Amino acid sequence: MGKFLLVNAGSSSVKWQLFEAENEKTIAKGLVERINMPDSLFTVKYNGKKQQQKFDRLSYTDAARMLFKQLVQLGIITTLTEIEAVGHRVVAGAELFTHAVELSAANLEKLRGLNDFAPLHNPLEVKYVEIMQQELPEVPQYAVFDSQFFTDLPEMNAIFSLPYEDTAELGIRRYGEHGISHAYISHKAAQLLGKPLTSLKMITLHLGSGASVAAEKNGKAFDTSMGFTPLTGLTMGTRAGDVDPSVIPYLMKKRSLTLEEVFMRLNAQSGLLGISGISPDMRDLLANKSQKRVQLAIDIFVNRIIKYIGSYYTELAGIDVLVFSGGIGENNAQLRAAIVEKLAVLGLELAPELNESVSEGLISTPASSAQIMVVPTNEELSMVRQIKELRQ
Structure with a gap:
């Protein structure tokens, strides 16, 4: 078994990892930032080394070609035929893909029809599939879906309180996102605890620029904060999270905006950035929290998480495990402490020294009503395993 290349195309970046499929080890990984912008930055990490180069306005196609060129020039692979x-x-x-699939011509055409379900994400991801097909025409392409973990949510949690005909005929339901991450960290947490996943009631927090909460029961997803698209739920880096839909026509009227402009405002100009006025990055906010709007953004971020945890705690009739993951969840002990402090009413309690020092594992006290953990997510490893299953 050869090497698998995993890619994650975003609005101005492409993250990638190259795996040795047999032993599931990362050979190299990197990031292309500021695509189609001045000072595009290409970063590759391999064999303990890190190399960065700046370019002027790399396109998505340029980024793919640069990646393949660097893999060979740096001796990471001998030839592109090693990529299987x-x-x-x-x-x-959506409801079309409930598990990972090979992207045949028919499946790719179906995927093109799902752009409305994630208008800021799916079109770019389809575009990058097409670029990879052009650059590596003999190499099979696979898709692993963030929504697939949530396809069997209980119907009471999966659908909205709309006319049932709209739900049934138009596929309007809670699809959720970050499913690859939530699935991985719930399985990993159970493994670290030495307990069957099916025996645990769990709340998992994927906290990063995009953020979501999921409840798991009997080894399956039970509820999740994101909805029909990745816009709803928690306050995120630039996404508003939960908003009364009546705000949309109100903004259109008062700000003379089109529907598309309002959705761009909710997706790209709101959240931590919109509230603080300075940045969508929590690290920037914590460094400037003496500013009133910045502190307000932090408080709202914590508050929305607390609301969802409290709701899911009740839905599950108590929990066994609370898991922090994602860029903020894994790396920011200060935010973890602020969140758990608000959950003291539920009997949850952090061990301060563990919270500051542990990078993977338990961070709660023995007296805590549920075990609290940090589990670094590894979506790429989860994807490798799913692709291997398809190829066997």
């Missing part, structure tokens, strides 16, 4: 599969992280599979 390319895996793509795709946000929305």
Whole structure:
């Protein structure tokens, strides 16, 4: 078994990892930032080394070609024929894709029809599939879907309180996102605890620029904060999270905006950035929290998480495990402490020294009503395993 290349195309970046499929080890990984912008930055990490180069306005196609060129020039691979599969992280599979698939011509055409379910994500992901097909025409392409973990939510949690005909005929339901991450960290947490996943009631927090909460019961997803698209739920870096839909026509009227402009405002200009006025990055906010709006953004971020945890705690009739993951969840002990402090009413309690020092594992006290953990997510490893299953 050869090497698998995994790619995650975003609005101005492409993240990638190259795996040795047999032993599931990362050979190299990197990031292309500021695509179609001045000072595009290409970063590759391999064999303990890190190399960065700046370019002027790399396109998505340029980024792919630069990646393949660097893999060979740096001696990471001898020839592109060593790449046996390319895996793509795709946000929305809707009801059509409930598991990872090979992207045949028919499946790719179906995927093109799902752009409305993740308008800021799916079109770019489809575009990058097409670029990879052009650059590596003989290599099979696969899609692993963020929504697939949530396809069997209980119907009471999966659908909205709309006319049932709209739900049934138009596929309007809670699809959720970050499913690859939530699935991985719930399985990993159970493994670290030495307990069957099916025996645990769990709340998992994927906290990063995009953020979501999921409840798991009997080894399956039970509820999740994101909805029909990745816009709803928690306050995120630039996404508003939960908003009364009546705000949309109000903004259109008062700000003379089109529907598309309002959705761009909710997706790209709101959240931590919109509230603070300075940045969508929590690290920037914590460094400037003396500013009133910045502190307000932090408080709202924590508050929305607390609301969802409290709701899911009740839905599950108590929990066994609370898991922190994602860029903020894994790396920011200060935010973890602020969140758990608000959950003291539920009997949850952090061990401060463990919270500051542990990078993977338990961070709660023995007296805590549920075990609290940090589990670094590894969506790429989960994708490798799913692609291997398809190829066997």
